[in-house]
Amino acid sequence: MFHRTWRYTQVMAVVLIFGAFTALAACTTSASPLSKDEQRAQSLDQSLVCPICPGETIDRSQVQLATQMKVILREQIQEGRTDAEIRQFFVDRYGERVLASPPKEGFNLLMWIAPPVGVALALLVLLFVTRSMMQRSPTSPTLSRGSSGDSKAEDGLDEYLALVDVELGEAEITGKQPGTIDRANAADTEGN
Amino acid sequence: MADLGSITLLLSLALAAYAAIGSLVGQWRRAPELVVSARYAAYLTPLMLAVSTAVLVAAFVTHNFELRYVAGHSNTAMDPWLTWVAFYAGNEGSMLFLALVFSGLSALAVWRAPDEVRPALPYTTFVLMAITVFYIAVMMTMANPFFELPVAPLDGEGINPLLTHPGMFFHPPTLMTGLIGVGIPFAFAIGHLMGGQKGDEWVDTARVWALIIWGTLTIGLLLGAWWAYTILGWGGYWAWDPVENAGLLPWLPLTAFVHSIMVQRRRGMFRMWNIALIIMAWGFAMYGMFMNRGGPVPSVHSFGQSTMGWVFLVFLGVNLVVAFGLFFWRYSSLKSAAPLESHLSREAAFLLNNLLFLMIALVTLWGVVYPLITDVFRGVIITVGRPYFDVVAGPLFLALVVLMSVGPLLPWRRASGSSLLRLMRFPIVVGLGTAGASVVLGAADFIPALAFGVCGMAAAGIAREWAKGTQVRHAKGESYPVAFVKLVASNRPRYGGYIAHIGIIMVAFAATGSSFYSVQDDFSLAPGERAVLGDYEMEYLGSTSEIKSDRIEHSADVMLYKNGNFVKRLQPGFAFYPSFSMASTRAGIRQTPIEDLYILASEFTDDGRALFRVHINPLILWLWLAGPVMVFGTVVSLWPERQKAAVAIAGLRDAHASD
Numbered sequence: 001m002f003h004r005t006w007r008y009t010q011v012m013a014v015v016l017i018f019g020a021f022t023a024l025a026a027c028t029t030s031a032s033p034l035s036k037d038e039q040r041a042q043s044l045d046q047s048l049v050c051p052i053c054p055g056e057t058i059d060r061s062q063v064q065l066a067t068q069m070k071v072i073l074r075e076q077i078q079e080g081r082t083d084a085e086i087r088q089f090f091v092d093r094y095g096e097r098v099l100a101s102p103p104k105e106g107f108n109l110l111m112w113i114a115p116p117v118g119v120a121l122a123l124l125v126l127l128f129v130t131r132s133m134m135q136r137s138p139t140s141p142t143l144s145r146g147s148s149g150d151s152k153a154e155d156g157l158d159e160y161l162a163l164v165d166v167e168l169g170e171a172e173i174t175g176k177q178p179g180t181i182d183r184a185n186a187a188d189t190e191g192n
Numbered sequence: 193m194a195d196l197g198s199i200t201l202l203l204s205l206a207l208a209a210y211a212a213i214g215s216l217v218g219q220w221r222r223a224p225e226l227v228v229s230a231r232y233a234a235y236l237t238p239l240m241l242a243v244s245t246a247v248l249v250a251a252f253v254t255h256n257f258e259l260r261y262v263a264g265h266s267n268t269a270m271d272p273w274l275t276w277v278a279f280y281a282g283n284e285g286s287m288l289f290l291a292l293v294f295s296g297l298s299a300l301a302v303w304r305a306p307d308e309v310r311p312a313l314p315y316t317t318f319v320l321m322a323i324t325v326f327y328i329a330v331m332m333t334m335a336n337p338f339f340e341l342p343v344a345p346l347d348g349e350g351i352n353p354l355l356t357h358p359g360m361f362f363h364p365p366t367l368m369t370g371l372i373g374v375g376i377p378f379a380f381a382i383g384h385l386m387g388g389q390k391g392d393e394w395v396d397t398a399r400v401w402a403l404i405i406w407g408t409l410t411i412g413l414l415l416g417a418w419w420a421y422t423i424l425g426w427g428g429y430w431a432w433d434p435v436e437n438a439g440l441l442p443w444l445p446l447t448a449f450v451h452s453i454m455v456q457r458r459r460g461m462f463r464m465w466n467i468a469l470i471i472m473a474w475g476f477a478m479y480g481m482f483m484n485r486g487g488p489v490p491s492v493h494s495f496g497q498s499t500m501g502w503v504f505l506v507f508l509g510v511n512l513v514v515a516f517g518l519f520f521w522r523y524s525s526l527k528s529a530a531p532l533e534s535h536l537s538r539e540a541a542f543l544l545n546n547l548l549f550l551m552i553a554l555v556t557l558w559g560v561v562y563p564l565i566t567d568v569f570r571g572v573i574i575t576v577g578r579p580y581f582d583v584v585a586g587p588l589f590l591a592l593v594v595l596m597s598v599g600p601l602l603p604w605r606r607a608s609g610s611s612l613l614r615l616m617r618f619p620i621v622v623g624l625g626t627a628g629a630s631v632v633l634g635a636a637d638f639i640p641a642l643a644f645g646v647c648g649m650a651a652a653g654i655a656r657e658w659a660k661g662t663q664v665r666h667a668k669g670e671s672y673p674v675a676f677v678k679l680v681a682s683n684r685p686r687y688g689g690y691i692a693h694i695g696i697i698m699v700a701f702a703a704t705g706s707s708f709y710s711v712q713d714d715f716s717l718a719p720g721e722r723a724v725l726g727d728y729e730m731e732y733l734g735s736t737s738e739i740k741s742d743r744i745e746h747s748a749d750v751m752l753y754k755n756g757n758f759v760k761r762l763q764p765g766f767a768f769y770p771s772f773s774m775a776s777t778r779a780g781i782r783q784t785p786i787e788d789l790y791i792l793a794s795e796f797t798d799d800g801r802a803l804f805r806v807h808i809n810p811l812i813l814w815l816w817l818a819g820p821v822m823v824f825g826t827v828v829s830l831w832p833e834r835q836k837a838a839v840a841i842a843g844l845r846d847a848h849a850s851d
Contacts, residue, residue, distance in 0.1 A: 013655045014618070014621065014622055014625075014652070015660050016655075017622055017655055018622055018625050018629070021644060021648045022626055022630055022633065022644075022648075022700070024785065025629075025630040025701075032711055033711060033725060035712065035727040038713070042712065055434070056431070057577065057578065057713065059562070062794045062805075063426060076653075088543065089596060095573065096573070097573045098575075099574070100575055100579050101576055101577050101578070101579035101580040102566075102574050102576065102580075104541050107566070108441035108574070111558070111580070115551075115554075116584075118551070118555070119551050119555075119588070122547055126544070130535060130540060134531060134533065135531075
């Protein structure tokens with residue numbers, strides 16, 4: 001009886017969340033009404049900044065120069081130039097800073113490579129640190145806290161949540177007193 | 193009147209200095225009277241600054257152009273409502289506002305400090321008041337708002353046109369409060385180190401303040417995005433601009449902090465790490481204030497250019513050196529009370545969360561400083577903009593949302609792989625379903641489909657937690673709504689956090705939709721002509737111009753149709769301010785939960801034609817709705833808890849026994 005109602009709400013929840021997300025996502029993801037050339041032109045617009053307005057790409061800027069750049073860019077697409085050629089045309093005129101982000105080559109490779117390398121290194125460091133944390137024994141067995149009662153309340157909460165898991169049939173009470181089980185134990189028994 | 197402002201400013205400096213020195217000396221010399229008197233000085237400081245602020249506001253409202261600052265940032269032509277908030281339009285007033293807010297929060301923090309932080313409170317007071325002294329001193333020497341001109345001009349120069357927006361009432365105060373407020377939890381951490389406390393006494397208080405400030409900063413950032421969307425006139429809300437980044441940077445370690453502080457609260461772990469995090473958050477917050485006060489990088493948002501940037505940089509350096517110096521000095525007393533037991537535990541999930549937030553902050557900072565590097569080493573000026581940040585920070589944000597669906601389901605201490613799989617079954621199903629369905633319905637690209645799926649997965653994780661708890665309470669005889677409300681009330685930090693998570697999912701959802709599926713096009717229309725974009729058709733009826741004392745307002749009259757049906761009449765336009773040779777835009781927006789139709793009228797030519805830029809921006813509304821959701825979550829988290837858990841457990845245990 002209990003389990004049947006649980007499944008029912010679970011299914012309802014799936015339907016609701018799922019429905020809401022897909023309905024909204026779907027409405028926004030219909031095909032673009034723009035022509036292929038215009039789509040290409042706009043993605044180029046987004047990769048070029050207007051040289052006289054700090055940090056604004058030409059698709060956003062409303063300055064005259066940005067409008068002229070957009071016109072030139074579209075003419076060059078009509079002439080059949082490649083994206084790289086078009087970007088180079090503007091770099092030759094205004095310098096490297098006309099690109100919204102530097103190209104992935106030469107000295108600028110440093111900028112693009114540093115973040116993924118940094119993230120990878122940080123993950124490695126985290127792995128080493130956590131491993132050493134797992135081997136280390138605690139310096140003090142109890143928490144030295146101020147006069148706060150809520151660590152007790154939270155311990156109680158864990159019991160409560162463990163009981164919730166038991167209620168749901170996701171865990172069984174181990175041989176201990178109900179008052180001493182914690183979530184970790186509940187999780188372990190779940191795995192059995 | 194202006195003299196009164198100067199006098200109270202000077203008094204506030206004296207009081208703050210006394211409070212800082214008195215706290216420290218009183219503590220060292222074991223003179224409790226001195227400490228107490230210093231505390232009262234700390235209470236009086238914001239009162240003095242409040243008088244100064246009131247004088248400055250009155251000067252703006254009454255157009256007292258004898259004050260150089262008032263003459264420089266207002267005029268008689270500006271809208272009267274705006275004069276009430278114009279005082280933080282420039283450097284001098286912003287400094288006053290920052291000093292007022294910070295000293296006010298400091299006084300509140302000292303006054304409401306619970307017993308467990310009392311032993312270190314004089315040190316905390318010292319840190320708080322030293323920061324206050326810095327702001328007041330810099331203001332008085334380099335940016336005094338009460339500087340009087342020898343001859344009062346007949347009229348002022350007026351306010352920056354981009355600031356003439358209702359957002360002026362909300363965005364600058366919340367963002368500035370959110371930035372400077374990071375100093376409050378920072379001061380509790382430093383006070384803890386200075387006092388040589390051994391335990392976790394500072395943690396509860398710092399958590400409360402960090403959450404308040406987190407909520408404020410979040411709202412400040414969202415309001416900034418909303419303001420940019422409606423007035424800067426580029427159809428977007430976030431451009432990875434240097435000043436926007438400066439606001440985001442402190443938000444990242446602060447968010448990491450409000451998560452990892454829970455681990456210290458619950459398990460006595462990560463003691464060093466939490467202190468390092470809050471120091472970093474404060475460092476970034478000071479960097480943010482430095483960027484807004486005349487930073488070296490050009491930006492569309494630099495309103496307060498000045499030469500005081502270097503002072504902030506020096507202050508930032510001193511703060512970091514002192515804070516990390518203390519940190520290493522006290523390093524040995526910050527040992528963890530418990531070991532990490534498993535990589536599959538909530539503790540480990542929190543660590544990964546912290547790492548991801550810090551990595552986002554670092555790669556963002558890297559993008560901000562890289563142009564300076566090329567300038568120095570190659571002598572080439574380059575731009576680092578959206579393409580870099582999207583590619584580099586985007587995946588990290590996505591990883592955070594994935595973690596958000598796993599982390600809350602993990603138990604403390606350790607879990608087994610199979611139990612994790614069981615916990616994750618429901619979120620994974622929903623995530624795959626959402627991703628699959630959005631592909632079927634037209635999301636042609638892999639990345640947005642993945643992002644939508646991840647949003648669905650995270651929402652499902654939260655729903656599962658709520659459903660589970662509610663179900664148990666319902667089985668004990670409570671109706672579903674009552675069971676749900678009582679569940680949330682039973683552990684407010686936890687369920688308040690989930691509500692804030694929902695807000696984050698909404699932001700991720702909106703960001704995905706709007707960055708991958710926005711469409712825009714330009715049209716030049718004569719009156720009576722029509723243009724089509726997607727399902728929408730607009731008809732340009734004509735334009736009107738109105739000359740006001742300080743500006744010329746142009747607006748277009750546009751009828752909007754969708755699939756042939758009339759939906760809304762819009763008046764996009766702009767106001768041109770000749771004295772600034774600048775325009776402030778008013779977009780015409782038709783907003784629905786699915787998408788915004790956003791029209792800018794950028795130019796009206798003499799032949800009667802108008803130049804329009806039309807955007808279809810999907811899902812933007814969800815971004816603005818996320819704000820109230822996150823505030824609500826923060827409030828729920830902070831709401832004082834009564835000791836109900838014991839009762840709840842007793843009830844459940846009885847019920848269990850009778851089963």
